[in-house]
Amino acid sequence: MTDETAQKASDATVGHAVLKLDEFLPYRLNVCASLVSQALSRIYADRYKIGVPEWRVLVTLGELGAMTAKAVGAHSHMHKTKVSRAVALLERRKLVTRRANKADLRESFLSLSPAGRDIYTELAPIALDFAQQLLETVDATDRAAFDRAIKKLTERSAQLAPRIANGHRPG
Numbered sequence: 001m002t003d004e005t006a007q008k009a010s011d012a013t014v015g016h017a018v019l020k021l022d023e024f025l026p027y028r029l030n031v032c033a034s035l036v037s038q039a040l041s042r043i044y045a046d047r048y049k050i051g052v053p054e055w056r057v058l059v060t061l062g063e064l065g066a067m068t069a070k071a072v073g074a075h076s077h078m079h080k081t082k083v084s085r086a087v088a089l090l091e092r093r094k095l096v097t098r099r100a101n102k103a104d105l106r107e108s109f110l111s112l113s114p115a116g117r118d119i120y121t122e123l124a125p126i127a128l129d130f131a132q133q134l135l136e137t138v139d140a141t142d143r144a145a146f147d148r149a150i151k152k153l154t155e156r157s158a159q160l161a162p163r164i165a166n167g168h169r170p171g
Helices: 003-014 025-048 052-064 069-076 080-092 114-135 140-165
Strands: 096-100 108-112
Touching: 025 052, 025 114, 052 069, 052 080, 052 096, 052 108, 052 114, 069 080, 069 108, 080 096, 108 114
Parallel strands: none
Antiparallel strands: 096 108
């Protein structure tokens, strides 16, 4: 008996669950998301010299228009520190402008500058084409089910996160 076989037998005997990373759904989703993000980021990093956080801010403002940094973070699922750094870089590059919120002077409204809008207008069709090339790997007959599965996994993750943060076990 090999050491590995003996360990598996021992684990099974004592009732330990065996976690196989390559079969573990959260890991597989993370690997997929990471690879997709790396591939897409090569497009905008090379051409526009921006990273993932800057890309998310730029695209969020391009899609939704003027909004606060807090709203950008909530929409793009980024921590406020990342949003702040990304906005600062985009402001230095004159791709984003800031306008005071007269109702609450502690925050500002962010929007794309004309140069930022030009980048968004150039990038949007390239990003959409990239997404289409990814989606083409899923059979046309499976795409609706795939979309439903992604939505359900996203919704369930959103439900589990606060429960786990409050000390509850998933389940």
